[in-house]
Amino acid sequence: MQPLRRITIRELLAAQGKAVKMRLLDGEAGLDRYIDHPRMQKPSLAFAGFIQNLSDYRLQVIGQTELQYLATRSPEDQRQAVNAVFDLRLAGVVVTRNQMPPDIIREAARRTDTPLMISELPSSTFMTNLMLFLSHYMAPMTYQHGVYMDIFGLGVLITGSSGIGKSEIGLELISRGHRLIADDMVQFSRMSPGVVVGRSPDALRYHMEIRGLGILNIRDLYGAAAITDAKRLSLVVEMVAWEQLAPEDRVLGEESETDILDVHIPRVPIPIRSGRSLAVLVEVATRNQLLKQRGIHSGEAFVQSLQHRIEQGR
Known part of the structure; x- marks a missing residue:
């Protein structure tokens, strides 16, 4: 920081x-x-x-x-x-x-x-x-590597190792009606306690780098509705190799957080595997985060229900 x-x-x-x-x-x-x-x-x-x-x-x-x-x-x-x-x-x-x-x-x-x-x-x-x-x-500021998107009104940072396909996922999300904030490098500022806002550095604004296609101007390609300048960070989605996730995490998911500018941000790992629709999974992760913000935790409710059934069986 x-x-x-x-x-x-x-x-x-x-x-x-x-x-x-x-x-x-x-x-x-x-x-x-x-x-x-x-x-x-x-x-x-x-x-x-x-x-x-x-x-x-x-x-x-x-x-x-x-x-x-x-x-x-x-x-x-x-x-x-x-x-x-x-x-x-x-x-x-x-x-x-x-x-x-x-x-x-x-x-x-x-x-x-x-x-x-x-x-x-x-x-x-x-x-x-x-x-x-x-x-x-004067707000405290830092830079993070990734693709920053406005998905269903939430600021979502897509991270992962270089070459894993973050920009391609971002491009598919734009094609599905979501908005690009920043690609490759994201500037985050802590505007108030617990509030981190992300935007694109001036030199990179509205642009994406897609391997094989080069530098694309998303505003020119998709219009002004496909971009936005800034958004509060609400979720980090990390793209990871399939073999890096433990079997229990693949079924129940992993509740975790990451710290950006001393603010705890929910983090969701999504394993990469051939045939998975990653843009859809990012959308679902974002919708699930919206539910959590409203107090609805699907995974916790399932585990509690399962535990209740086990106790009744005993």
């Missing part, structure tokens, strides 16, 4: 400056400082003297309340409070509601090379909009 991503203030301004109506006032020399957390802070308590919990790797947002509080203090107290905050070498500071910050704040920003920005939006709107972007941008 990759570590939490970070973004520099320069990159943030380029990516979201227009969207959150934010522009740079002072501190251009510090634009390469970075933030590593999607949540922002308001230095209200810091201006009152409590700076222990102020993070220099989070974006600081100064709103109308903070400016009004500073105005109630003497010029010397204001200077001490502002300098104590900016001496932390903050990643960046944003003043909202298009309020021009007082000279004491601008001077502190220039002295410490702290990027000082201004936004036209109210603090609550600014923080909500920017946190949505940062949460997505």
